[in-house]
Amino acid sequence: MLGIIALDLGGQAIHVTNQSMIFRTRPEAHSRLVGCYMLFYSVGSGAGAIASTLVYARAGWTGVCLLGAGISAAALLFWALTAHLTPAARDIAADPAPLPAI
Secondary structure, eight states: OHHHHHHHHHHHHHHHHHHHHHHHHOGGGHHHHHHHHHHHHHHHHHHHHHHHHHHHHHHHHHHHHHHHHHHHHHHHHHHHHHGGGSHHHHHHHHSOOOOOOO
16 A cells, blocks of 8 residues: 555656646746646557556566566666756756856
């Protein structure tokens, strides 16, 4: 039960974080950005469900875990290669804020 609650809280936290990052890029396009975000989130969820079902049928849980690890590694690589293109990264690089004293 605790795992289900943690998974639900994590999913909600991801949505809040992603949407806050998206809204900072173009606040005037709020509704369009939410629509596109949810469209691609749903398509990704559906594709993940189909892929994991097919992999499970052929390779069991080990295959599903490897599929998840592979997709996560691809996402991390994509982020690493494109992080410098985001507005927040450019703003920080142009005017880094000093770290607060602890």
